[in-house]
Amino acid sequence: MSGDIDDRLEEIRNEGLYRRMRCVSGPQGPRVLLDGKPVLLLCSNNYLGLADHPRVREAAAEAAMRYGAGSGASRLISGNMTIHRRLEEQLADFKRSEAALLFGSGYLANAGVVSTLAREGDVVFSDALNHASIIDGCRLSRAETFVYEHCDTDHLEWGLRQAQGRGSLIVTDGVFSMDGDVAPLERIVELGKRYDARVMVDEAHGTGAIGPDGRGAVAEAGLEDEVDLIVGTLGKALGSYGAYVCCDGQVAKYLINTARTLIFSTALSPPAVAAAMAALELLREQPRRVEKLERNALVLRESLADQGLAVPEARTPIVPVIVGDAGEAVRASERALEKGIFAQAIRPPTVSAGSSRLRLTVMASHTPTELRDAAHVVAGCLPAAAREGRVVRTADRDRDAAPARVFDGLRDAA
Ligand code: PLP
Numbered sequence: 095m096s097g098d099i100d101d102r103l104e105e106i107r108n109e110g111l112y113r114r115m116r117c118v119s120g121p122q123g124p125r126v127l128l129d130g131k132p133v134l135l136l137c138s139n140n141y142l143g144l145a146d147h148p149r150v151r152e153a154a155a156e157a158a159m160r161y162g163a164g165s166g167a168s169r170l171i172s173g174n175m176t177i178h179r180r181l182e183e184q185l186a187d188f189k190r191s192e193a194a195l196l197f198g199s200g201y202l203a204n205a206g207v208v209s210t211l212a213r214e215g216d217v218v219f220s221d222a223l224n225h226a227s228i229i230d231g232c233r234l235s236r237a238e239t240f241v242y243e244h245c246d247t248d249h250l251e252w253g254l255r256q257a258q259g260r261g262s263l264i265v266t267d268g269v270f271s272m273d274g275d276v277a278p279l280e281r282i283v284e285l286g287k288r289y290d291a292r293v294m295v296d297e298a299h300g301t302g303a304i305g306p307d308g309r310g311a312v313a314e315a316g317l318e319d320e321v322d323l324i325v326g327t328l329g330k331a332l333g334s335y336g337a338y339v340c341c342d343g344q345v346a347k348y349l350i351n352t353a354r355t356l357i358f359s360t361a362l363s364p365p366a367v368a369a370a371m372a373a374l375e376l377l378r379e380q381p382r383r384v385e386k387l388e389r390n391a392l393v394l395r396e397s398l399a400d401q402g403l404a405v406p407e408a409r410t411p412i413v414p415v416i417v418g419d420a421g422e423a424v425r426a427s428e429r430a431l432e433k434g435i436f437a438q439a440i441r442p443p444t445v446s447a448g449s450s451r452l453r454l455t456v457m458a459s460h461t462p463t464e465l466r467d468a469a470h471v472v473a474g475c476l477p478a479a480a481r482e483g484r485v486v487r488t489a490d491r492d493r494d495a496a497p498a499r500v501f502d503g504l505r506d507a508a
Contacts, residue, residue, distance in 0.1 A: 110421035111441055121146035124459045128436055134468055136454050137438035141303050141411050142383045143459030144333030144373040154334075157368030165361035169196075170350070173361030181371050182338070188374060189309065189326070190318045191340035195349055196367070198359045200298050200327035201227040203337040206355030207323060208265060209234035210348070211292060216262035219253055221245065221277065223270050225296060226444070237262065244270075247281040254289040261291040268300035268311030268324075272445050272453055274412030276304070279315040286322075294323040302331020303411055308377050308384040328362075332377070334369035336362040387411055387458040390465060394456050397469030403476075404483040411456040414440075415472060416449060417480045423450035429475035435468050452476075 106112050119127045122140045126133060144150050157177065167173035178196055185194035197203035208231025212218045216237040220228060222244045232239040238260075240253040254261050264286050266277040279295065286293040300310035307313075308331065312321050323345065328336040339349065349356060377383065391411045398405045403415060417423040420441040427439035430452070437452040445451060452472060456465065473481060 110419070110424065116436075124457055124461075124464065126436070128431070131431075131434075133431065133434050133436040134460075134464055135436050135457070136468055136472075137436055138457065139299070139330035139455060140333055141331040141387055141455070141457055142308075142333065142373075142377065143457050144331070144376060144383075147333065147373070147376060149376060150333050150369045150372045153372035154365035154369040157364040161364035161368075163365065164363050167361065168357060168359055169361040170357055175361070175364060175367075177364050177367045177371075178361060181367050181374075184371060184374055185326070185338050186340060188378065189324060189340045190313075191324065192342045193340070193346035195339045195341070195346045195356070196362055197337045197339065197353075197356055198362060199335065200225075200296070200325065200329065200337040201230075202355035202359060203325045203327075203339055204228045204296060205231040205234060206353035207294065207325065207339055207349065208232055208263065209354070210352040211235075211294070211323075212237035212262045215260065217253075217257040217260045219250055219257075219261060219264040219291065221266045221270075223273060224265065224267050225271055225298065228265055228267075228296060231265075244273075245275070245278055247278055247285060250282070251285055251289075254285060254291065257289075259290065261289050263292050263294060265294040266296070268295045268297045269304065269410050269412065271299055271412065272440055272451070273406065273414055274299075274408050274410040275406060276300075276311050276314075276408065276410065279311060279317055279321070283317055283320045287320075292322040293320075294325065295321050296325045298325070298327045298330055298337075299410065299412060301326040302377055302384065303387060304384075304409060307381045328366065328370040328373075332370045332373040334373060335366045336370060383458045387456065390456045390458060390460050390462065393462045394454060394465045394469060397466045398454075398473065401469055401473035402481065402483075403473055413454040413456065415452040415454060415476065415480065417451055417476060418448055419477075420447075420450040422477045422480070423452065426472075426475045426477065426480070427452055430472055433471045433475065435471050435475075437468075437472055 116129055122138050122145045126135045165173040182194045204227035212235040214236040218232050218237050218239050220241050222241050242250040283293055295312050297310040302308040305314035324340040326338050328334045394413055395405045417426055423439035430437045437454050440453045441450040
């Protein structure tokens with residue numbers, strides 16, 4: 095048995111995909127101690143710098159004293175506390191939805207919601223670059239999954255036509271986690287209406303990062319009343335841990351009764367809930383944090399472009415620098431680390447083979463000078479092909495190389 099695991103680990107090593115966890119001491123600020131070495135943190139999702147904000151920390155500490163460290167049970171047993179309900183009301187108000195329902199994490203929310211909204215005989219339509227938790231939700235659902243090419247609404251429409259009314263759900267990231275681009279939500283919503291499929295948008299990287307007052311990609315597109323379900327996380331811009339689903343009251347009741355990742359998992363801990371509540375309050379009081387984040391994202395993108403790198407056009411804080419080969423990406427990340435920049439290498443299976451990258455993420459708490467200097471360092475750490483823009487980007491590569499996917503064969507494609 096253990097030989098089996100040794101062999102698999104060896105395979106992972108040989109493919110250049112071996113991972114090890116580095117360790118940050120202290121809070122997730124713009125500068126951290128990583129395995130004892132001071133570095134600029136350029137790969138955290140603490141976009142607004144709220145995870146280490148004094149008010150957020152105090153709220154968590156107070157909640158621990160008042161309510162205890164843990165919730166003790168799932169929400170349907172005894173774990174549902176007044177503090178959960180309060181945060182749900184505040185999130186629903188912020189997102190302008192009828193109801194909000196807390197989940198243990200974004201992974202649990204996506205896996206639970208997709209797997210209960212789509213059932214055997216249905217078809218789920220999922221963007222090729224959706225997050226792994228959506229993919230796993232599709233797998234759990236027993237529905238067929240049609241994976242449409244990234245952001246390709248013609249391909250999506252083709253699939254919807256083939257489904258002949260079996261299409262139950264279209265699901266997409268709002269902001270794509272590894273590419274930082276934004277889904278074509280207007281057209282997706284239009285197709286959902288035309289083909290009578292619900293639309294679900296994962297705003298894990300949209301909430302707090304883009305849109306009016308940081309309300310996300312859906313709000314930016316003016317579609318808050320049109321999208322059926324929005325998933326958001328508390329662990330990224332909101333600086334805590336956990337997630338929520340915004341939907342109408344009826345769907346919320348349905349999820350409470352059917353979503354296994356809600357029913358069979360311990361409710362969020364009171365300190366995590368209180369921290370998210372304080373972060374949400376700060377976001378609403380200080381929308382300028384979002385503007386600062388947007389400005390910083392622009393500074394990094396422009397500084398990388400000044401170094402001659404091909405930077406995708408977008409306004410989000412996720413900036414991919416495509417390297418191509420997995421081993422090269424790791425070596426580039428290690429070289430950057432030696433020079434004091436923590437820019438994590440992202441490899442398969444998180445991204446497709448040949449599109450390994452440094453995924454840089456900006457925080458509102460970075461200074462423009464830090465970002466300009468970091469761009470210079472990162473550019474100097476890349477292999478020549480990446481520096482000269484000779485690596486084909488993921489979506490283009492997939493579109494060129496992959497044959498049009500056949501409808502019936504798509505169950506495994508996710
Ligand atoms: N959705 C997207 C797009 C993500 O990037 C992530 C996390 O990285 C998740 C969902 C999962 O959220 P969580 O980390 O809260 O489980």
